[in-house]
Amino acid sequence: MNNIFYYETIIGKIGIVENGIAITQMNFARKMPEGININETVLIKKANMQLQEYFSGKRKTFDLPLAPSGTEFQQKVWSSLLEIPYGKTNSYKDIAKNVGNINAARAVGMANSKNPIFILIPCHRVIGANGKLVGYAGGLSVKEKLLEIEKQNENN
Structure with a gap:
């Protein structure tokens, strides 16, 4: 249960x-x-x-068992998100390249939006190719706050 x-x-x-x-x-x-x-x-x-x-800026990685439910493609995208270092960002195109289909940026965006375990699987670290913050289930202000926490504590 x-x-x-x-x-x-x-x-x-x-x-x-x-x-x-x-x-x-x-x-x-x-x-x-x-x-x-x-x-x-x-x-x-x-x-x-x-x-x-x-x-609070004291933890940069999580040590928890995760079991998100999704398609094979979504699982690939979410695995790729786990590889984005704390305090860094990737574009949807970067993730598409990482999952083996450079032309799948839009599909990556859809998979990113379906991430059922936000923060722990860091979908907030994915931004537009132009460097702008785009889309987040909790709203862009939350995405901005999470990235700000990481930026402030990146070198601690």
Whole structure:
């Protein structure tokens, strides 16, 4: 059975979902997913602790089991996102190149928008080819805040 628990963070209320083995999803608490127990498990507590460390600039990588659900292409994109270093950004075109199809920037954008585990799978590190911030499930102000946290703490 899947479990969810909500936490107040510097970017708003976040729900963390786990399946007993891995983190499967996070959401911005806009809509309660169906068929999920509200239960603060050990894994969810650990994920929250690591997120709080990330928000305070003390954590640059996460040490959590992740199990996002998606297509084979989405999985490739999300794996590529995990390779973007803390404090750095890639364009959609860069990610398309990394997954083996330079012409798939638009498809990469769609896969990025379907990332069910934002922050832990750092879709906020993907920007437009012109260097502009584009699209983020939590809004561009949240994306900007996450990138700002990383920029400020990149060399710590």
